[in-house]
Structures are given as C-alpha cells and as structure tokens.
Amino acid sequence: MTLHSMALLSAVEQIAVRAGEVIMPYFSAAVHFDAKADGSPVTQADKAADALIQQALAELTPDILVLSEEMEQQLPASERLQFRRLWLVDPLDGTRQFIRGDAGFSVNIALIVDHQPVLGVVYSPVESVGYSAVLGQGAWRWQSGQRQPIQVAPIAHPMRVLTGFSATRPGEKTRTFLAHLPDYQLMELGSSLKICRIAEGMADVYPRFGLTSEWDTAAAQVILSEAGGLLCGLDGQALSYNARDTLENPPFIAVGDPAYDWPLSVIRSL
Numbered sequence: 001m002t003l004h005s006m007a008l009l010s011a012v013e014q015i016a017v018r019a020g021e022v023i024m025p026y027f028s029a030a031v032h033f034d035a036k037a038d039g040s041p042v043t044q045a046d047k048a049a050d051a052l053i054q055q056a057l058a059e060l061t062p063d064i065l066v067l068s069e070e071m072e073q074q075l076p077a078s079e080r081l082q083f084r085r086l087w088l089v090d091p092l093d094g095t096r097q098f099i100r101g102d103a104g105f106s107v108n109i110a111l112i113v114d115h116q117p118v119l120g121v122v123y124s125p126v127e128s129v130g131y132s133a134v135l136g137q138g139a140w141r142w143q144s145g146q147r148q149p150i151q152v153a154p155i156a157h158p159m160r161v162l163t164g165f166s167a168t169r170p171g172e173k174t175r176t177f178l179a180h181l182p183d184y185q186l187m188e189l190g191s192s193l194k195i196c197r198i199a200e201g202m203a204d205v206y207p208r209f210g211l212t213s214e215w216d217t218a219a220a221q222v223i224l225s226e227a228g229g230l231l232c233g234l235d236g237q238a239l240s241y242n243a244r245d246t247l248e249n250p251p252f253i254a255v256g257d258p259a260y261d262w263p264l265s266v267i268r269s270l
Helices: 006-027 044-060 095-100 172-179 193-199 214-226 264-268
Strands: 033-035 041-043 065-068 085-093 106-113 116-124 129-134 138-143 146-149 159-163 184-188 205-208 230-233 252-255
Touching (some): 006 044, 006 106, 041 044, 044 065, 044 085, 106 214, 116 193
Antiparallel strands (some): 106 116, 129 138, 138 146, 230 252
C-alpha cells in the first residue's frame, strides 16, 4: 500500500469503525470522566479507542509515528519536528458532547506528510457514518458499505453557519464575524463533524476562534479540501501540521466557497 492509496484509506476506515465499536458501550452507560492536566475531560472510552487505534496503526504502518491526543507523554517539539510523516489521532473528538449524551462526537485519523494532511477519516459512531479523503483523489461519505462522493454546495440563503457547544452564546469574535454576514441561521454540532457537514454541502461556514489542536482538524481539513472547500487561518492560508513548537491551531475558518468574500480582515483587526 502506498501513502496515497485507496487500500490504505480503506484500512484506516476500518480502524475508525472498530474504534467506534469500542466507544459505543460507554456511550450507553453512565459516563465517568477524569480531568487531564489541562483541565479537559477524558473518559474510559477515549482511552480504549486510543489503545485500539495506536496498535492498529502501528501494525499497519510500523515506520510512521503516531501522535494522539490521549498519549500520556507527547514527544518534545525538537524531536517531533524531525518527522516528515506522522499520524494525528483524536480517538474521541467531542468528549464533552459524549459526556452530555450528545451524538456529535467522532473518531479522527489523519496522515500528515510534509506538514500537509494527505489522508483523513472522520467517523461518527452513533450514526455509523464516515467521511474520508485522499489528497488528489476526492472525498466521500460512506455508510453500510455504500460510498458516495461528496462536494461543497453553493452558499445558501440564509447562510448556514455552524457553531460548537451553545449556538445561543457565541463569543465576541464570532459575533463580529456574524455581523458582517448577510442573513444566516446558526446550526450547532460538536467535533470535526461540523467541517464534514460543509464538505457534503449541508452547511456553508464554520468560524473557530477558540482553542483547538491539530488532531481536531487535520482529517477534516483534507476531506473539506478534496470536496472543494477550504480550512484556513485568518491569513487565508490552509493550516499546516507538525510545523511549529506547539500542536495548538491558530484561529481558523472552514468554508464551502473559498471565493466568497469572508470577513477575515475584520477578525484579524480584533
């Protein structure tokens, strides 16, 4: 299997589905969680899915580094930045939604080569729906063995704007962004499934000015890009990966129509 092959993509999709199968029994029970060092929650479902994914990827591509959100100890940047290829994994993106009993969480697996995501899988265990892409070969939505190509849609009127957590309490920068749009409707969804909704033409834009990490966006970024959209920083450039001392993302916007005059300069001025 090559790094850009459909065979590799299929193998990673199967890993994501298996991780989803590990997660779901925890979702149907009372969810206990602990706090990590940064204060964010972690559950046994996160840990179980992480163990499965790390082992499966190590068997699939033993020569490629795996970086996961749930690794107890991350590599120092001086060592991590030496790798041209690596897997970025979020075994359960949207842990807070998961704890609340909200279906909007996902399994995220992305392959990074030279700072760019070249393969990505995002899987929704509750819906048994997956999204995936290989750089230069397109993006797909798949369920029950059926695979369909996806692409972004023309901007709707009113514009469909995705937000996370509570759509009724957007932050100051989000409110400023919204004020520069024509008529819009807010749509709430958790995890990187928001970006996949744009990729399949069900939404138009997702602005994110709060904290995220590279494993939150890498898989969905290549899916959106291959579907005709763009995930970029406020400079208009696509996000890069494993290129800086930190694994935190800058503020970004995911859009279905890159040609639209999005108010990025307004947000930069804040």
